[in-house]
Amino acid sequence: MSEEKTLKISKIEDGIVIDHINPGSAMEVLSVLKINGKSGFTVSLLMNVRTSKGNSKDVVKIEKKNLRKKELDLISMVSPNATINIVENFVIKEKFNVSLPETVHDIIRCQNQNCVTNAKEPVKTVFTMEKKGDKLLYRCHYCERTMTMDEIRNSITK
Amino acid sequence: MLKKKDIVNIGDISNEDIFKVFENASKFKKKLSKEEKIKTMDGKIMTTLFFEPSTRTRLSFESAMHRLGGSVITVSEPKSSSASKGETVADTIRMASSYSDIIVMRHPMEGAARLASEFSSVPVINGGDGSGQHPTQTLLDLFTIWEKFGTFNGLHITMAGDLKYGRTVHSLIRALNRFDTTISLVSPESLEMPDHIISTLKNPEKVIKSKSLDEVLNSSDVFYVTRIQKERFVDLNDYAKVIGSYSFDIDTVSAMKETAIILHPLPRVDEISPEVDNDPRATYFKQAENGVFVRMALIDMILGGE
Numbered sequence: 028m029s030e031e032k033t034l035k036i037s038k039i040e041d042g043i044v045i046d047h048i049n050p051g052s053a054m055e056v057l058s059v060l061k062i063n064g065k066s067g068f069t070v071s072l073l074m075n076v077r078t079s080k081g082n083s084k085d086v087v088k089i090e091k092k093n094l095r096k097k098e099l100d101l102i103s104m105v106s107p108n109a110t111i112n113i114v115e116n117f118v119i120k121e122k123f124n125v126s127l128p129e130t131v132h133d134i135i136r137c138q139n140q141n142c143v144t145n146a147k148e149p150v151k152t153v154f155t156m157e158k159k160g161d162k163l164l165y166r167c168h169y170c171e172r173t174m175t176m177d178e179i180r181n182s183i184t185k
Numbered sequence: 186m187l188k189k190k191d192i193v194n195i196g197d198i199s200n201e202d203i204f205k206v207f208e209n210a211s212k213f214k215k216k217l218s219k220e221e222k223i224k225t226m227d228g229k230i231m232t233t234l235f236f237e238p239s240t241r242t243r244l245s246f247e248s249a250m251h252r253l254g255g256s257v258i259t260v261s262e263p264k265s266s267s268a269s270k271g272e273t274v275a276d277t278i279r280m281a282s283s284y285s286d287i288i289v290m291r292h293p294m295e296g297a298a299r300l301a302s303e304f305s306s307v308p309v310i311n312g313g314d315g316s317g318q319h320p321t322q323t324l325l326d327l328f329t330i331w332e333k334f335g336t337f338n339g340l341h342i343t344m345a346g347d348l349k350y351g352r353t354v355h356s357l358i359r360a361l362n363r364f365d366t367t368i369s370l371v372s373p374e375s376l377e378m379p380d381h382i383i384s385t386l387k388n389p390e391k392v393i394k395s396k397s398l399d400e401v402l403n404s405s406d407v408f409y410v411t412r413i414q415k416e417r418f419v420d421l422n423d424y425a426k427v428i429g430s431y432s433f434d435i436d437t438v439s440a441m442k443e444t445a446i447i448l449h450p451l452p453r454v455d456e457i458s459p460e461v462d463n464d465p466r467a468t469y470f471k472q473a474e475n476g477v478f479v480r481m482a483l484i485d486m487i488l489g490g491e
Contacts, residue, residue: 139295141293142295142296143292143300146274148275149275166381167296169295169300170295170314171317172295172381
């Protein structure tokens with residue numbers, strides 16, 4: 028199915044298209060990228076678009092935007108199946124899937140209120156991914172407590 | 186090799202080093218029994234920073250350093266220190282590490298010891314961080330078990346009481362699970378061993394939750410009893426019910442194996458009746474005494490260079 032048929036908004040000249048976002052999570056993606064009406068970016072947003080496979084997805088197009096590593100990590104945590112398209116002169120120059128990072132620096136706030144990273148100490152949080160069966164967890168380098176993906180999503184989209 | 190190493194959690198010490206600590210602790214125990222003078226830490230200074238109350242850990246660390254011929258500087262009352270003026274742990278540690286060769290710290294926040302180790306220019310030993318870890322308590326617990334049985338393999342260990350907030354059991358279960366042990370956990374539902382500890386275990390299938398002490402009384406080799414704190418219960422009637430189910434009196438003890446031992450990190454309140462103290466299975470005071478020898482071995486290995 029062509030993009031013209033699927034998408035109801037025009038192509039962008041330069042910027043990024045974040046595709047295959049979990050249906051209903053587009054607002055969360057914008058939230059973690061700290062993009063709101065006041066940030067000046069031209070943003071197109073599609074929610075619950077039908078894919079050629081009969082599933083649903085969200086799509087976000089942001090004009091004149093580059094993504095940093097930290098922002099890619101944030102997107103992966105909100106929507107691990109998202110793909111990033113980098114567009115230049117209306118052409119997709121690069122396309123890749125986001126991937127959940129093994130180690131996350133300065134993104135997740137430890138939900139353990141008694142963790143030293145929640146005190147006024149000069150440290151940034153560090154979390155490391157652990158796989159327990161089909162469950163993904165991130166463990167705090169300092170207090171060694173774990174957070175589930177749902178807990179992380181809640182924490183970073185607040 | 187523990188030379189110049191931080192000891193933040195029990196994972197920082199290999200099994201090989203655990204047995205080296207035992208070997209050295211036994212050596213120091215013998216020397217002290219013969220009243221031999223030890224001077225391996227002559228000229229070395231230890232800073233003890235206890236931001237939370239401590240009796241045994243603090244005294245045994247300070248005693249260990251003095252017995253090795255070293256000296257100790259300390260803050261007698263954390264409330265009088267700069268921490269009370271809002272100084273960060275990071276700054277306090279930077280300062281303390283410039284005054285001494287090794288730092289022992291206890292702090293009410295989890296992860297404080299890891300943070301301290303990152304800001305210190307000298308080795309940091311975790312003397313307990315919130316409900317996190319207490320690795321040196323684990324070493325002396327292990328040493329006491331090893332002295333009795335000569336091995337960990339094949340042992341059945343029961344941990345009873347507050348397994349949620351008790352940091353000693355959080356470290357101990359990790360260490361024991363590295364050996365061929367069976368571990369039974371007996372606790373009120375609200376004070377069960379947290380998942381974030383179970384998920385760190387190498388052999389979680391060797392850990393069994395038991396409903397009551399009765400199930401494990403005649404099969405366990407080691408009973409590790411922890412204090413159930415009254416303040417964890419909103420309703421004191423609930424506390425009264427719980428403490429009855431997890432306490433050890435002479436009848437409980439008589440149902441145990443003759444060769445079993447009872448350990449407790451102390452202080453105990455209601456969970457072990459004083460009448461048990463004279464039973465040969467009561468090993469908790471010997472365990473506390475071992476704290477000095479084990480900490481001597483550890484300090485000597487970190488600063489001495491074995």
